[in-house]
Amino acid sequence: MGTKILIVDDSELDLKLISTIISNNEPFRSIVTASDGEEACRQAVRHQPDLIILDWEMPGMNGLEVLRTLKKNELTSELPVILMSGVSFTDKIKEAFTAGVADFIPKPVNSEELQARSNAVLTNYANYKSLKDHANQLTLANLKNERILKSILPLPILLQIKEYGSIPPKRYKDCVAIFVDMVDFTPKTGKMSPGVLLRELNELFNGFDDVIDKHFCTRIKTVGDAYIAVCGMFYTPGNIEIEAASAAVKIREYIIERNKNSETKWEVKIGLYNGDIIGSSVSPSNLNFDIFGETVNMASRFQAMCEPMQINVSESLSKPLSQAYKLVTRVPRKVKGKGVMPMYYIHKPLKEIKKEEAVLMPAPSMQ
CATH class of the missing domain: 3.30.70.1230 (Nucleotide cyclase, GGDEF domain)
Structure with a gap:
Protein backbone atom coordinates (compact mmCIF):
# COMPACT_ATOMS: atom_id res chain seq x y z
CA MET A 1 0.00 0.00 0.00
CA GLY A 2 1.45 3.36 -1.11
CA THR A 3 1.80 6.52 0.91
CA LYS A 4 -0.80 9.28 0.78
CA ILE A 5 0.18 12.94 0.56
CA LEU A 6 -2.06 15.98 1.02
CA ILE A 7 -0.94 19.07 -0.91
CA VAL A 8 -2.49 22.40 0.09
CA ASP A 9 -2.10 25.60 -1.99
CA ASP A 10 -4.46 28.32 -3.14
CA SER A 11 -2.65 28.44 -6.50
CA GLU A 12 -3.97 25.83 -8.95
CA LEU A 13 -0.70 26.06 -10.91
CA ASP A 14 1.39 25.35 -7.79
CA LEU A 15 -0.90 22.46 -6.87
CA LYS A 16 -0.32 20.82 -10.24
CA LEU A 17 3.44 21.49 -10.15
CA ILE A 18 3.99 20.07 -6.68
CA SER A 19 1.70 17.10 -7.40
CA THR A 20 3.75 16.32 -10.52
CA ILE A 21 7.07 16.52 -8.62
CA ILE A 22 5.77 14.24 -5.87
CA SER A 23 4.24 11.76 -8.33
CA ASN A 24 7.39 11.61 -10.46
CA ASN A 25 9.40 10.78 -7.36
CA GLU A 26 7.21 7.79 -6.42
CA PRO A 27 4.48 6.99 -8.97
CA PHE A 28 2.51 4.77 -6.56
CA ARG A 29 1.91 7.64 -4.12
CA SER A 30 -1.67 8.80 -3.71
CA ILE A 31 -2.15 12.57 -4.01
CA VAL A 32 -4.95 14.52 -2.33
CA THR A 33 -5.26 18.28 -2.83
CA ALA A 34 -6.93 21.22 -1.09
CA SER A 35 -7.09 24.86 -2.16
CA ASP A 36 -7.68 26.51 1.24
CA GLY A 37 -7.09 26.00 4.94
CA GLU A 38 -10.57 24.83 5.93
CA GLU A 39 -10.64 22.24 3.16
CA ALA A 40 -7.15 21.12 4.19
CA CYS A 41 -8.35 20.40 7.73
CA ARG A 42 -11.33 18.40 6.44
CA GLN A 43 -9.18 16.39 4.01
CA ALA A 44 -6.59 15.67 6.70
CA VAL A 45 -9.24 14.20 9.00
CA ARG A 46 -10.84 12.22 6.17
CA HIS A 47 -7.75 10.79 4.47
CA GLN A 48 -5.19 10.63 7.31
CA PRO A 49 -2.27 11.34 4.93
CA ASP A 50 1.30 10.31 5.65
CA LEU A 51 2.49 13.83 4.82
CA ILE A 52 0.92 17.29 4.39
CA ILE A 53 2.70 19.83 2.17
CA LEU A 54 1.16 23.15 3.14
CA ASP A 55 1.44 26.65 1.66
CA TRP A 56 1.94 29.39 4.23
CA GLU A 57 0.45 32.34 2.29
CA MET A 58 -3.23 31.58 1.71
CA PRO A 59 -6.37 33.72 2.08
CA GLY A 60 -8.54 32.92 5.10
CA MET A 61 -6.60 30.45 7.23
CA ASN A 62 -2.90 30.73 6.46
CA GLY A 63 -0.56 27.76 6.69
CA LEU A 64 0.52 28.42 10.26
CA GLU A 65 -3.10 28.63 11.41
CA VAL A 66 -3.89 25.38 9.62
CA LEU A 67 -0.88 23.73 11.29
CA ARG A 68 -2.03 24.83 14.75
CA THR A 69 -5.57 23.61 14.04
CA LEU A 70 -4.27 20.20 12.94
CA LYS A 71 -2.11 19.86 16.05
CA LYS A 72 -5.11 20.55 18.30
CA ASN A 73 -7.15 17.76 16.72
CA GLU A 74 -6.50 14.30 18.18
CA LEU A 75 -7.11 12.74 14.74
CA THR A 76 -4.49 14.86 12.98
CA SER A 77 -2.10 15.96 15.72
CA GLU A 78 0.64 13.51 14.76
CA LEU A 79 0.50 13.99 10.97
CA PRO A 80 3.80 15.49 9.67
CA VAL A 81 3.57 18.88 7.91
CA ILE A 82 6.02 20.61 5.57
CA LEU A 83 5.39 24.36 5.23
CA MET A 84 6.16 26.24 1.98
CA SER A 85 6.61 30.01 1.73
CA GLY A 86 7.42 32.39 -1.10
CA VAL A 87 8.25 35.20 1.33
CA SER A 88 11.21 35.43 3.66
CA PHE A 89 9.85 34.58 7.07
CA THR A 90 13.11 34.15 8.93
CA ASP A 91 11.58 35.47 12.15
CA LYS A 92 8.54 33.19 11.70
CA ILE A 93 10.39 29.90 11.06
CA LYS A 94 11.07 29.41 14.77
CA GLU A 95 7.38 29.97 15.46
CA ALA A 96 6.49 27.36 12.84
CA PHE A 97 8.81 24.73 14.30
CA THR A 98 7.50 25.52 17.78
CA ALA A 99 3.99 24.88 16.46
CA GLY A 100 5.10 21.42 15.28
CA VAL A 101 6.09 21.71 11.63
CA ALA A 102 8.30 18.86 10.41
CA ASP A 103 10.23 20.88 7.81
CA PHE A 104 10.26 24.10 5.82
CA ILE A 105 10.72 24.70 2.03
CA PRO A 106 11.05 28.06 0.26
CA LYS A 107 9.04 28.85 -2.89
CA PRO A 108 9.41 28.57 -5.79
CA VAL A 109 10.20 24.98 -4.89
CA ASN A 110 13.22 23.15 -6.15
CA SER A 111 12.09 19.70 -7.30
CA GLU A 112 15.13 17.85 -5.93
CA GLU A 113 14.91 19.64 -2.58
CA LEU A 114 11.17 18.95 -2.34
CA GLN A 115 11.69 15.28 -3.11
CA ALA A 116 14.56 14.94 -0.65
CA ARG A 117 12.78 16.69 2.21
CA SER A 118 9.51 14.86 1.53
CA ASN A 119 11.28 11.50 1.50
CA ALA A 120 13.08 12.30 4.75
CA VAL A 121 9.89 13.33 6.54
CA LEU A 122 8.00 10.29 5.19
CA THR A 123 10.77 7.95 6.35
CA ASN A 124 10.79 9.51 9.83
CA TYR A 125 7.01 9.25 10.04
CA ALA A 126 7.03 5.63 8.90
CA ASN A 127 9.64 4.80 11.54
CA TYR A 128 7.61 6.64 14.17
CA LYS A 129 4.43 4.72 13.29
CA SER A 130 6.34 1.45 13.36
CA LEU A 131 7.75 2.21 16.82
CA LYS A 132 4.35 3.34 18.05
CA ASP A 133 2.67 0.17 16.76
CA HIS A 134 5.37 -1.90 18.46
CA ALA A 135 4.89 0.02 21.71
CA ASN A 136 1.11 -0.50 21.50
CA GLN A 137 1.62 -4.22 20.95
CA LEU A 138 3.90 -4.37 23.98
CA THR A 139 1.33 -2.47 26.05
CA LEU A 140 -1.44 -4.87 25.00
CA ALA A 141 0.80 -7.85 25.74
CA ASN A 142 1.65 -6.43 29.16
CA LEU A 143 -2.02 -5.85 29.93
CA LYS A 144 -2.84 -9.40 28.86
CA ASN A 145 -0.01 -10.81 30.97
CA GLU A 146 -1.12 -8.73 33.95
CA ARG A 147 -4.69 -10.02 33.65
CA ILE A 148 -3.34 -13.57 33.61
CA LEU A 149 -1.09 -12.92 36.62
CA LYS A 150 -3.94 -11.28 38.54
CA SER A 151 -6.01 -14.42 38.02
CA ILE A 152 -3.36 -16.67 39.59
Whole structure:
Protein backbone atom coordinates (compact mmCIF):
# COMPACT_ATOMS: atom_id res chain seq x y z
CA MET A 1 0.00 0.00 0.00
CA GLY A 2 1.45 3.36 -1.11
CA THR A 3 1.80 6.52 0.91
CA LYS A 4 -0.80 9.28 0.78
CA ILE A 5 0.18 12.94 0.56
CA LEU A 6 -2.06 15.98 1.02
CA ILE A 7 -0.94 19.07 -0.91
CA VAL A 8 -2.49 22.40 0.09
CA ASP A 9 -2.10 25.60 -1.99
CA ASP A 10 -4.46 28.32 -3.14
CA SER A 11 -2.65 28.44 -6.50
CA GLU A 12 -3.97 25.83 -8.95
CA LEU A 13 -0.70 26.06 -10.91
CA ASP A 14 1.39 25.35 -7.79
CA LEU A 15 -0.90 22.46 -6.87
CA LYS A 16 -0.32 20.82 -10.24
CA LEU A 17 3.44 21.49 -10.15
CA ILE A 18 3.99 20.07 -6.68
CA SER A 19 1.70 17.10 -7.40
CA THR A 20 3.75 16.32 -10.52
CA ILE A 21 7.07 16.52 -8.62
CA ILE A 22 5.77 14.24 -5.87
CA SER A 23 4.24 11.76 -8.33
CA ASN A 24 7.39 11.61 -10.46
CA ASN A 25 9.40 10.78 -7.36
CA GLU A 26 7.21 7.79 -6.42
CA PRO A 27 4.48 6.99 -8.97
CA PHE A 28 2.51 4.77 -6.56
CA ARG A 29 1.91 7.64 -4.12
CA SER A 30 -1.67 8.80 -3.71
CA ILE A 31 -2.15 12.57 -4.01
CA VAL A 32 -4.95 14.52 -2.33
CA THR A 33 -5.26 18.28 -2.83
CA ALA A 34 -6.93 21.22 -1.09
CA SER A 35 -7.09 24.86 -2.16
CA ASP A 36 -7.68 26.51 1.24
CA GLY A 37 -7.09 26.00 4.94
CA GLU A 38 -10.57 24.83 5.93
CA GLU A 39 -10.64 22.24 3.16
CA ALA A 40 -7.15 21.12 4.19
CA CYS A 41 -8.35 20.40 7.73
CA ARG A 42 -11.33 18.40 6.44
CA GLN A 43 -9.18 16.39 4.01
CA ALA A 44 -6.59 15.67 6.70
CA VAL A 45 -9.24 14.20 9.00
CA ARG A 46 -10.84 12.22 6.17
CA HIS A 47 -7.75 10.79 4.47
CA GLN A 48 -5.19 10.63 7.31
CA PRO A 49 -2.27 11.34 4.93
CA ASP A 50 1.30 10.31 5.65
CA LEU A 51 2.49 13.83 4.82
CA ILE A 52 0.92 17.29 4.39
CA ILE A 53 2.70 19.83 2.17
CA LEU A 54 1.16 23.15 3.14
CA ASP A 55 1.44 26.65 1.66
CA TRP A 56 1.94 29.39 4.23
CA GLU A 57 0.45 32.34 2.29
CA MET A 58 -3.23 31.58 1.71
CA PRO A 59 -6.37 33.72 2.08
CA GLY A 60 -8.54 32.92 5.10
CA MET A 61 -6.60 30.45 7.23
CA ASN A 62 -2.90 30.73 6.46
CA GLY A 63 -0.56 27.76 6.69
CA LEU A 64 0.52 28.42 10.26
CA GLU A 65 -3.10 28.63 11.41
CA VAL A 66 -3.89 25.38 9.62
CA LEU A 67 -0.88 23.73 11.29
CA ARG A 68 -2.03 24.83 14.75
CA THR A 69 -5.57 23.61 14.04
CA LEU A 70 -4.27 20.20 12.94
CA LYS A 71 -2.11 19.86 16.05
CA LYS A 72 -5.11 20.55 18.30
CA ASN A 73 -7.15 17.76 16.72
CA GLU A 74 -6.50 14.30 18.18
CA LEU A 75 -7.11 12.74 14.74
CA THR A 76 -4.49 14.86 12.98
CA SER A 77 -2.10 15.96 15.72
CA GLU A 78 0.64 13.51 14.76
CA LEU A 79 0.50 13.99 10.97
CA PRO A 80 3.80 15.49 9.67
CA VAL A 81 3.57 18.88 7.91
CA ILE A 82 6.02 20.61 5.57
CA LEU A 83 5.39 24.36 5.23
CA MET A 84 6.16 26.24 1.98
CA SER A 85 6.61 30.01 1.73
CA GLY A 86 7.42 32.39 -1.10
CA VAL A 87 8.25 35.20 1.33
CA SER A 88 11.21 35.43 3.66
CA PHE A 89 9.85 34.58 7.07
CA THR A 90 13.11 34.15 8.93
CA ASP A 91 11.58 35.47 12.15
CA LYS A 92 8.54 33.19 11.70
CA ILE A 93 10.39 29.90 11.06
CA LYS A 94 11.07 29.41 14.77
CA GLU A 95 7.38 29.97 15.46
CA ALA A 96 6.49 27.36 12.84
CA PHE A 97 8.81 24.73 14.30
CA THR A 98 7.50 25.52 17.78
CA ALA A 99 3.99 24.88 16.46
CA GLY A 100 5.10 21.42 15.28
CA VAL A 101 6.09 21.71 11.63
CA ALA A 102 8.30 18.86 10.41
CA ASP A 103 10.23 20.88 7.81
CA PHE A 104 10.26 24.10 5.82
CA ILE A 105 10.72 24.70 2.03
CA PRO A 106 11.05 28.06 0.26
CA LYS A 107 9.04 28.85 -2.89
CA PRO A 108 9.41 28.57 -5.79
CA VAL A 109 10.20 24.98 -4.89
CA ASN A 110 13.22 23.15 -6.15
CA SER A 111 12.09 19.70 -7.30
CA GLU A 112 15.13 17.85 -5.93
CA GLU A 113 14.91 19.64 -2.58
CA LEU A 114 11.17 18.95 -2.34
CA GLN A 115 11.69 15.28 -3.11
CA ALA A 116 14.56 14.94 -0.65
CA ARG A 117 12.78 16.69 2.21
CA SER A 118 9.51 14.86 1.53
CA ASN A 119 11.28 11.50 1.50
CA ALA A 120 13.08 12.30 4.75
CA VAL A 121 9.89 13.33 6.54
CA LEU A 122 8.00 10.29 5.19
CA THR A 123 10.77 7.95 6.35
CA ASN A 124 10.79 9.51 9.83
CA TYR A 125 7.01 9.25 10.04
CA ALA A 126 7.03 5.63 8.90
CA ASN A 127 9.64 4.80 11.54
CA TYR A 128 7.61 6.64 14.17
CA LYS A 129 4.43 4.72 13.29
CA SER A 130 6.34 1.45 13.36
CA LEU A 131 7.75 2.21 16.82
CA LYS A 132 4.35 3.34 18.05
CA ASP A 133 2.67 0.17 16.76
CA HIS A 134 5.37 -1.90 18.46
CA ALA A 135 4.89 0.02 21.71
CA ASN A 136 1.11 -0.50 21.50
CA GLN A 137 1.62 -4.22 20.95
CA LEU A 138 3.90 -4.37 23.98
CA THR A 139 1.33 -2.47 26.05
CA LEU A 140 -1.44 -4.87 25.00
CA ALA A 141 0.80 -7.85 25.74
CA ASN A 142 1.65 -6.43 29.16
CA LEU A 143 -2.02 -5.85 29.93
CA LYS A 144 -2.84 -9.40 28.86
CA ASN A 145 -0.01 -10.81 30.97
CA GLU A 146 -1.12 -8.73 33.95
CA ARG A 147 -4.69 -10.02 33.65
CA ILE A 148 -3.34 -13.57 33.61
CA LEU A 149 -1.09 -12.92 36.62
CA LYS A 150 -3.94 -11.28 38.54
CA SER A 151 -6.01 -14.42 38.02
CA ILE A 152 -3.36 -16.67 39.59
CA LEU A 153 -1.56 -14.43 42.09
CA PRO A 154 -2.81 -12.37 45.07
CA LEU A 155 -2.49 -8.65 44.38
CA PRO A 156 0.17 -7.95 47.06
CA ILE A 157 2.29 -10.78 45.68
CA LEU A 158 1.90 -9.45 42.13
CA LEU A 159 3.04 -6.02 43.32
CA GLN A 160 6.03 -7.63 44.99
CA ILE A 161 7.03 -9.49 41.82
CA LYS A 162 6.86 -6.22 39.87
CA GLU A 163 9.13 -4.53 42.38
CA TYR A 164 11.57 -7.32 43.27
CA GLY A 165 11.10 -9.99 40.57
CA SER A 166 10.66 -12.84 43.07
CA ILE A 167 8.55 -14.19 45.92
CA PRO A 168 10.69 -14.71 49.03
CA PRO A 169 9.13 -16.98 51.67
CA LYS A 170 7.36 -15.26 54.54
CA ARG A 171 5.57 -16.37 57.69
CA TYR A 172 2.10 -14.84 57.93
CA LYS A 173 0.92 -14.88 61.54
CA ASP A 174 -2.59 -15.48 62.88
CA CYS A 175 -4.34 -16.46 59.65
CA VAL A 176 -7.35 -18.66 58.97
CA ALA A 177 -7.05 -21.23 56.19
CA ILE A 178 -10.29 -22.10 54.35
CA PHE A 179 -10.62 -25.36 52.41
CA VAL A 180 -13.73 -25.94 50.30
CA ASP A 181 -14.30 -29.29 48.59
CA MET A 182 -17.08 -30.31 46.20
CA VAL A 183 -18.91 -33.43 47.43
CA ASP A 184 -19.09 -36.43 45.04
CA PHE A 185 -17.31 -34.47 42.36
CA THR A 186 -16.10 -37.49 40.36
CA PRO A 187 -19.47 -39.30 40.11
CA LYS A 188 -21.32 -36.09 39.22
CA THR A 189 -18.87 -35.05 36.53
CA GLY A 190 -18.15 -38.46 35.03
CA LYS A 191 -20.70 -38.00 32.24
CA MET A 192 -20.23 -34.24 31.78
CA SER A 193 -18.54 -32.92 28.67
CA PRO A 194 -15.28 -31.00 29.32
CA GLY A 195 -16.99 -27.77 28.33
CA VAL A 196 -19.91 -28.22 30.76
CA LEU A 197 -17.53 -29.27 33.56
CA LEU A 198 -15.30 -26.22 33.13
CA ARG A 199 -18.34 -23.95 32.89
CA GLU A 200 -19.69 -25.36 36.17
CA LEU A 201 -16.37 -24.94 37.99
CA ASN A 202 -15.84 -21.47 36.56
CA GLU A 203 -19.26 -20.32 37.75
CA LEU A 204 -18.85 -21.92 41.16
CA PHE A 205 -15.37 -20.57 41.81
CA ASN A 206 -16.28 -17.10 40.55
CA GLY A 207 -19.16 -17.16 43.02
CA PHE A 208 -16.76 -18.15 45.79
CA ASP A 209 -14.40 -15.35 44.73
CA ASP A 210 -17.16 -12.77 45.09
CA VAL A 211 -17.87 -14.00 48.61
CA ILE A 212 -14.32 -14.09 49.93
CA ASP A 213 -13.48 -10.67 48.45
CA LYS A 214 -16.29 -9.16 50.51
CA HIS A 215 -14.84 -10.72 53.67
CA PHE A 216 -11.22 -9.59 53.21
CA CYS A 217 -10.03 -13.09 52.30
CA THR A 218 -7.80 -14.09 49.40
CA ARG A 219 -8.13 -17.04 47.07
CA ILE A 220 -4.79 -18.81 46.94
CA LYS A 221 -5.53 -21.46 44.33
CA THR A 222 -7.89 -24.12 43.06
CA VAL A 223 -6.81 -27.75 42.82
CA GLY A 224 -9.28 -29.73 40.76
CA ASP A 225 -12.56 -29.31 42.63
CA ALA A 226 -10.90 -27.92 45.77
CA TYR A 227 -10.93 -24.21 46.52
CA ILE A 228 -8.35 -22.82 48.94
CA ALA A 229 -8.46 -19.35 50.50
CA VAL A 230 -6.93 -17.56 53.47
CA CYS A 231 -8.12 -14.75 55.72
CA GLY A 232 -5.52 -12.53 57.37
CA MET A 233 -2.55 -12.89 55.01
CA PHE A 234 -2.88 -9.63 53.09
CA TYR A 235 -5.76 -7.87 54.83
CA THR A 236 -6.23 -7.13 58.53
CA PRO A 237 -9.94 -6.99 59.39
CA GLY A 238 -10.97 -6.30 62.96
CA ASN A 239 -11.91 -9.95 63.55
CA ILE A 240 -10.17 -12.36 61.19
CA GLU A 241 -11.88 -15.46 62.63
CA ILE A 242 -15.40 -14.09 62.18
CA GLU A 243 -14.64 -12.81 58.66
CA ALA A 244 -13.33 -16.25 57.65
CA ALA A 245 -16.36 -17.98 59.17
CA SER A 246 -18.70 -15.48 57.48
CA ALA A 247 -17.05 -16.21 54.14
CA ALA A 248 -17.54 -19.95 54.67
CA VAL A 249 -21.20 -19.48 55.65
CA LYS A 250 -21.84 -17.28 52.61
CA ILE A 251 -20.24 -19.88 50.33
CA ARG A 252 -22.63 -22.47 51.74
CA GLU A 253 -25.56 -20.08 51.21
CA TYR A 254 -24.40 -19.40 47.66
CA ILE A 255 -24.48 -23.15 46.91
CA ILE A 256 -27.98 -23.47 48.39
CA GLU A 257 -29.30 -20.56 46.29
CA ARG A 258 -27.57 -21.78 43.14
CA ASN A 259 -29.03 -25.27 43.51
CA LYS A 260 -32.56 -23.82 43.31
CA ASN A 261 -32.11 -23.03 39.62
CA SER A 262 -29.26 -25.31 38.58
CA GLU A 263 -29.61 -28.70 36.92
CA THR A 264 -26.58 -30.01 38.79
CA LYS A 265 -27.06 -29.89 42.56
CA TRP A 266 -23.78 -29.37 44.39
CA GLU A 267 -22.80 -29.82 48.01
CA VAL A 268 -19.64 -28.62 49.73
CA LYS A 269 -17.55 -29.55 52.75
CA ILE A 270 -15.63 -26.69 54.36
CA GLY A 271 -12.79 -26.84 56.86
CA LEU A 272 -11.35 -23.88 58.82
CA TYR A 273 -8.21 -23.81 60.92
CA ASN A 274 -6.23 -20.89 62.32
CA GLY A 275 -2.53 -20.29 62.92
CA ASP A 276 0.62 -19.22 61.12
CA ILE A 277 1.05 -19.85 57.39
CA ILE A 278 4.18 -19.81 55.24
CA GLY A 279 3.69 -18.38 51.76
CA SER A 280 6.08 -18.47 48.80
CA SER A 281 6.64 -19.87 45.33
CA VAL A 282 7.89 -23.44 45.08
CA SER A 283 10.68 -22.68 42.64
CA PRO A 284 12.31 -19.61 41.03
CA SER A 285 11.09 -20.75 37.60
CA ASN A 286 7.47 -21.03 38.77
CA LEU A 287 5.68 -17.88 39.91
CA ASN A 288 2.68 -19.75 41.34
CA PHE A 289 2.15 -18.63 44.92
CA ASP A 290 1.43 -21.39 47.43
CA ILE A 291 0.92 -21.80 51.17
CA PHE A 292 2.47 -24.32 53.56
CA GLY A 293 2.55 -25.33 57.20
CA GLU A 294 0.50 -27.04 59.88
CA THR A 295 -2.40 -24.59 59.58
CA VAL A 296 -2.84 -25.47 55.91
CA ASN A 297 -2.60 -29.21 56.54
CA MET A 298 -5.07 -29.08 59.43
CA ALA A 299 -7.62 -27.06 57.47
CA SER A 300 -7.46 -29.73 54.77
CA ARG A 301 -7.96 -32.52 57.34
CA PHE A 302 -10.85 -30.70 59.04
CA GLN A 303 -12.51 -30.36 55.64
CA ALA A 304 -12.02 -34.09 54.97
CA MET A 305 -13.67 -34.95 58.34
CA CYS A 306 -16.70 -32.81 57.55
CA GLU A 307 -20.22 -33.86 56.53
CA PRO A 308 -21.76 -32.41 53.35
CA MET A 309 -22.93 -28.79 53.64
CA GLN A 310 -21.21 -28.38 57.01
CA ILE A 311 -18.38 -26.09 58.13
CA ASN A 312 -15.93 -27.85 60.43
CA VAL A 313 -13.82 -25.62 62.72
CA SER A 314 -11.18 -26.22 65.36
CA GLU A 315 -11.40 -25.64 69.11
CA SER A 316 -9.08 -22.64 68.78
CA LEU A 317 -11.69 -21.03 66.53
CA SER A 318 -14.71 -22.01 68.62
CA LYS A 319 -14.26 -19.35 71.29
CA PRO A 320 -14.07 -16.24 68.99
CA LEU A 321 -16.78 -17.69 66.71
CA SER A 322 -19.16 -18.42 69.60
CA GLN A 323 -19.67 -14.66 69.95
CA ALA A 324 -21.31 -14.51 66.54
CA TYR A 325 -22.41 -18.06 65.63
CA LYS A 326 -24.29 -20.92 67.21
CA LEU A 327 -21.85 -23.84 67.13
CA VAL A 328 -22.65 -27.55 67.29
CA THR A 329 -20.16 -29.61 69.32
CA ARG A 330 -19.10 -32.74 67.49
CA VAL A 331 -17.72 -35.98 68.83
CA PRO A 332 -13.92 -35.51 69.00
CA ARG A 333 -12.08 -37.15 66.13
CA LYS A 334 -8.59 -38.52 65.77
CA VAL A 335 -6.54 -36.33 63.45
CA LYS A 336 -3.31 -37.52 61.85
CA GLY A 337 -0.30 -36.18 63.70
CA LYS A 338 -2.41 -34.42 66.38
CA GLY A 339 -4.33 -37.17 68.16
CA VAL A 340 -7.96 -36.76 69.24
CA MET A 341 -9.22 -33.23 68.68
CA PRO A 342 -12.49 -31.42 69.49
CA MET A 343 -14.42 -30.22 66.45
CA TYR A 344 -17.37 -27.90 65.92
CA TYR A 345 -19.87 -27.21 63.17
CA ILE A 346 -20.97 -23.64 62.42
CA HIS A 347 -24.77 -23.77 62.60
CA LYS A 348 -26.15 -20.26 62.13
CA PRO A 349 -25.45 -16.62 63.08
CA LEU A 350 -26.59 -15.51 66.52
CA LYS A 351 -27.24 -11.98 65.24
CA GLU A 352 -26.43 -9.67 62.36
CA ILE A 353 -22.65 -9.50 62.08
CA LYS A 354 -21.24 -5.98 61.85
CA LYS A 355 -18.81 -5.55 58.98
CA GLU A 356 -15.32 -4.47 59.95
CA GLU A 357 -12.98 -2.27 58.00
CA ALA A 358 -9.81 -3.86 56.67
CA VAL A 359 -6.40 -2.54 55.73
CA LEU A 360 -4.38 -3.92 52.81
CA MET A 361 -1.04 -5.06 54.17
CA PRO A 362 2.07 -4.09 52.17
CA ALA A 363 3.78 -6.65 49.97
CA PRO A 364 6.51 -8.62 51.73
CA SER A 365 9.91 -6.99 51.37
CA MET A 366 13.00 -8.80 50.25
CA GLN A 367 14.74 -10.44 53.19
